[in-house]
Amino acid sequence: MAFERINPAELGKPSGFSHAVVADGGKLVFLAGQTALDVHNKIVGDGVVEQFERALGNLLTSLKAAGGEPAQLCSLTVYIVDMDDYKSHAREIGAVWKRLVGTEYPAMAGIGVSRLWDIEALVEVQGYAVLPRA
Template identity: 40%
Template sequence: MTTVSPNAATPLRRIDPSKWPSPHGYSHAVAGTGTFVFLGSQIATDNAGRVTTIGLVPQARQALRNVRTVLAEAGGAPEHIAQMTWYVLDIDHYRTRLPEIGVVYREIMGSHDPAMALVEVSGLVDPAAIVAISATAILPGGNPSSHPDSGPVP
């Protein structure tokens, strides 16, 4: 098993079994300690809550930007994401656009490869959305939220 130890900036370590092929664009597993942040599914909405882009790649770009925005509000960054789940309406279309999606992913999320799942669904809450992305992040210990109203929920 190959593991990469966490450092002070990110509490995560990547876990990939040594006799398995190396994954590209994801990790088999990620482990870590710290403050967990669970991001609800993000779609390609603008600041007014409207889906204004058409097409899988533009919607993936905006959904990833929204993941970054929500995570930053919690005091985190893309390298703190331990797991992502992508929900798409058409998995075959996703596969054909994967090279472009990979470029967009790297542009917005950097070179960090969390554990990932891809699921084809029959619909999303907003009928204009064709992709939704949820994530779980683990922030380094002692990393308080940047949002003044966040804290323990009563």
């Protein structure tokens, strides 16, 4: 299976995302939104960086359980309670991404929201992946 990340020059060079991802063949995995919940369903992490790391880790755990790996993420949506706080920690969040996923980016969107299901949650990630057919 092949992934092609498409970043047209007329849209400008993306930073931390791809404009489009084409996955040729495979099975689609829908990944539920994940926050920084621990195994006891308690939000962990004092700040947005720690919560992003836990939320992304939870999403990757679900992906692994479905038989996938981080490189197979095609789309990710990040729901953010405090956009200014998130943007001020962009470098640290980017470092978390590179450590957990690598240097390839899926098609992504960051959406500001007034709150998430768990009032303590600062960020939630939800995505799609395409895995090879068995």
